[in-house]
Amino acid sequence: MERLSDALAATQISDDPNSAIYADALRLAILTRQFSRQADATPPAVETPSGRNVRSLQKWRLKRVAQYVDENLSAKITLQDLAAVAGLSRMHFAAQFRAAMGMRPHEYLLKRRIERAEELLKHTDIPLVEIALTVGFQTQAHFTTVFKRFAGDTPYQWRSAWLAQVTPLPSPRVSAS
Numbered sequence: 001m002e003r004l005s006d007a008l009a010a011t012q013i014s015d016d017p018n019s020a021i022y023a024d025a026l027r028l029a030i031l032t033r034q035f036s037r038q039a040d041a042t043p044p045a046v047e048t049p050s051g052r053n054v055r056s057l058q059k060w061r062l063k064r065v066a067q068y069v070d071e072n073l074s075a076k077i078t079l080q081d082l083a084a085v086a087g088l089s090r091m092h093f094a095a096q097f098r099a100a101m102g103m104r105p106h107e108y109l110l111k112r113r114i115e116r117a118e119e120l121l122k123h124t125d126i127p128l129v130e131i132a133l134t135v136g137f138q139t140q141a142h143f144t145t146v147f148k149r150f151a152g153d154t155p156y157q158w159r160s161a162w163l164a165q166v167t168p169l170p171s172p173r174v175s176a177s
Contacts, residue, residue: 004030056094061086065097065105069112074136077109113137116148121159128155 011019057065068085069077082105083093096104113135116119120131132143132155147155 001030001033004033036130054095054099057093057100058084059095061088062097062100069109073113073116074134079105099155111150112148117143117147117156118151121155122162129169 003045004026008023008030009022011026016022063118065082065086068082072081074132079090083090084095086093088096094105097108101108103111117131117135120126124131126134129140132140135147136144137143143167144154147153147158151158153161
């Protein structure tokens with residue numbers, strides 16, 4: 001594009017009688033290049049470890065899936081549910097999702113649940129078991145295990161550390177004796 005633009009600029013200051021035709025051809029080439037970039041909105045293929053090329057999930061499908069996950073985080077979400085939202089078969093969806101996000105759909109779902117749990121831990125005093133159920137875990141034990149894997153601490157430890165950061169320590173009193 002830069003070379004085409006430079007050539008167009010050079011043609012416009014040229015005294016050549018054919019420069020108008022050449023300038024029109026360059027403008028057409030620039031427009032063709034711009035339109036071909038816009039039309040090529042399909043994501044690039046990503047090579048899997050098995051050597052297959054898998055096309056990445058399109059942005060609009062990815063957006064729909066992310067919105068569905070956020071709206072249904074407390075419910076049971078299956079791979080079939082996510083594939084249906086994306087309008088693909090389970091296997092095509094899983095491969096394309098992984099190519100687009102760099103993680104499996106289940107890992108993404110767990111990550112979003114933990115992110116939502118962190119928000120609840122920060123801004124509410126809801127008991128941990130209720131947070132676990134609210135973000136879609138069946139038991140507090142499973143929630144704790146997954147939370148520790150993602151956040152590095154148990155939910156109780158994480159909340160305590162966060163509260164210690166935002167709650168200022170009382171200043172020591174100095175007596176005036």
